[in-house]
Amino acid sequence: MKKTIFLSVLSMFSAGVFAQSALDSxxxxxxxxxxxxxxxxxEKASQDAKKGAKSSTWVKLATAYEDMAVNCGKDSMASEKAYNSYKKALEVEAGGKGAKDIETALKSQKLYSILMQQGAGYYNSKNFPNALKLFKLASETSPKDTIATLYAGIVAQLAKDNESAKLYFNKFIDEGGKDPAVFYSLSEIYKSEKDHNKAVEVLRKGITANPGDKDLKGSLVNVxxxxxxxxxxxxxxxKLIETDPNNINNLLNLAILLQNDNNTKEEALVYYKKVLAIDPSNYDCNFNLGVYYFNQAVEIKKEVDKMDMKEYQKNGKAVEDKACAKFAEAKPHFDTCKATREKEGKPQEQDLMDNLTSLTSVLEQCAKRK
Structure with missing residues (x-):
């Protein structure tokens, strides 16, 4: 999540509070x-039976709350009260002549700004539930505005309100928002809920909106x-490798996936070699290649173990030579891993040392056969 962007924009809405605080006391x-x-x-008028039945009473109260939010700031929820008072005015007006003016006030830049400003105040004090409440209202005030929608989604996620986060992140996207962090965050929510199809759908939308974003493409693979x-x-x-052929992580991940499938192990070798062409001492690549050749040797050796004496006398030595050649092919890759760790001043991995010990023993036996 791009919190730096979020904070920088929030500061715009907080600036009014700072400027007001500098006024003469x-x-x-x-x-x-x-x-x-x-x-x-x-408030007194709104509680009167006759006056409370007039929309103008509620409009005046809403305006007073707006003035409190703009000029004073002592009531940190004045913007919400202004919004609710306008809504009450609209309810009382019930489609009358004044309804249009009230609807205009509910969509005004003034109301939007104070909702955002007070929401930012709650965000900065880490009161995410109240911040979310005000950002939601700001989004209602300006439905096409992606900033309020974005903030509502971010704060909802921070408040661990996943349903609201999904609602507002999706609304942000539907309104044309393209921030890659939103697509990523929304996909992570779906992923956490085991809804992988939705996570994939969101990431595909994100990639369409941000075709050059490698992180979104990587996230799609992970999902x-x-x-x-x-x-x-x-x-x-x-597809990623086609557009970025020298990306070692993508090449290595593809090789690993292919190696895990018995039908594509030879194809895996192609990608491992591409990694080594770029980074000959790459630890993961060399380790995996060492394992690759070691396992091939073990499979070949199994053929010898299945032979009866007659077949062994006929073909055993040739098969054992083939297995030994594969064991020998594995060792330089494990040696490179060991040298890489030494060069980096890191302790050796136990798996690596165990493999080298086993391999050294096997190769000694291979040497004695000659």
């Missing part, structure tokens, strides 16, 4: 008192792997 106190007085009058769809992962990796 007497002026500020006067503004706060005026807003508080208007709110008190408005396909985690869902057991290795063939799709192979296909995606091959």
């Amino acid at each position: 007497q002026v500020r106190d006067a503004q706060c008192k005026s807003a508080a007085d208007e709110i008190a009058k408005g 396909q792997l985690s869902s057991g769809n290795s063939q799709e992962a192979v296909n995606e990796l091959k």
